[in-house]
Amino acid sequence: MKSIATDDPKMEVESGVRLIDSHAHIELEPLSAQVPEVVARALVIGVVGIITVGIDIEDAKAALKIARENAIVFASIGIHPHNAKEVGEGDLGLMEDLANDPKVVAYGEIGLDFFRNHSPHDVQRGVFGDQIELAKRKSKPLVIHLRDAYAEGLGILEQKGPYPAGGVIHCFSGDESDAQRALDLGFHISIPGTVTYKKNNQLRSIVSHIPEDRILLETDCPFLSPEPFRGKENEPSLIIHTARKVAEVRGVDLIDLASLTTNNAIRLFNLPL
Numbered sequence: 001m002k003s004i005a006t007d008d009p010k011m012e013v014e015s016g017v018r019l020i021d022s023h024a025h026i027e028l029e030p031l032s033a034q035v036p037e038v039v040a041r042a043l044v045i046g047v048v049g050i051i052t053v054g055i056d057i058e059d060a061k062a063a064l065k066i067a068r069e070n071a072i073v074f075a076s077i078g079i080h081p082h083n084a085k086e087v088g089e090g091d092l093g094l095m096e097d098l099a100n101d102p103k104v105v106a107y108g109e110i111g112l113d114f115f116r117n118h119s120p121h122d123v124q125r126g127v128f129g130d131q132i133e134l135a136k137r138k139s140k141p142l143v144i145h146l147r148d149a150y151a152e153g154l155g156i157l158e159q160k161g162p163y164p165a166g167g168v169i170h171c172f173s174g175d176e177s178d179a180q181r182a183l184d185l186g187f188h189i190s191i192p193g194t195v196t197y198k199k200n201n202q203l204r205s206i207v208s209h210i211p212e213d214r215i216l217l218e219t220d221c222p223f224l225s226p227e228p229f230r231g232k233e234n235e236p237s238l239i240i241h242t243a244r245k246v247a248e249v250r251g252v253d254l255i256d257l258a259s260l261t262t263n264n265a266i267r268l269f270n271l272p273l
């Protein structure tokens, strides 16, 4: 595989690689101010699709606007557990209406976050449950966010299943048994840039065991830049570093890993690519 040098030191191009960033926030600052450049840099490294994830009503509208304006961008929308306490009467109905847009390919990120605790746990549980039902009514795949809440979050999902449209646990940070429960639900597991972090042996071990047809890649940008950009602003073009690490851990060629994760994303989200 040939590497092509570009002017931008952040860019590393390998020909033939096709990648999908299955979870990004290019509708959030600072990326929202430079969407055309961000998309152009992603295209250069071989990104063929970006799912940008709107985390409340206003953000969902922003995500959808970007998706309508950019052929390779698609939207997922949902009320993030951080924002659960702001949900008012009629808000979920509004989200349900927005979800009718053909550029909305998934529902979420929804779930539980008992790490940051921006919303009371009871409120998070209620809004999570209501939105699981909303997504099922819309036959949309689910994008799930769980942090320090794997046991309970997976329990809720198990209770409310099955999920004919499938789903993904994004930015996976659980243990082996959480991964198995997610797979048993029929869900995919999405691997972020944290897989490149020196101490993250647990995630690398899980990555080596995920079945071929259930693994996705994501940036969760502008957060969680992979090494060697840890601590800096993340963007979809940096997914190449995550892909390279996952390929290394699984002992496969980058080009094959890219094509298999891309095909998985196309299938799960029904992308017209």
Ligand SMILES: [Zn+2]
Residues within 6 Å of the ligand: 109, 145, 170, 171
């Ligand atoms: Zn998340």
Ligand SMILES: [Zn+2]
Residues within 6 Å of the ligand: 023, 024, 025, 053, 109, 220
């Ligand atoms: Zn996210």
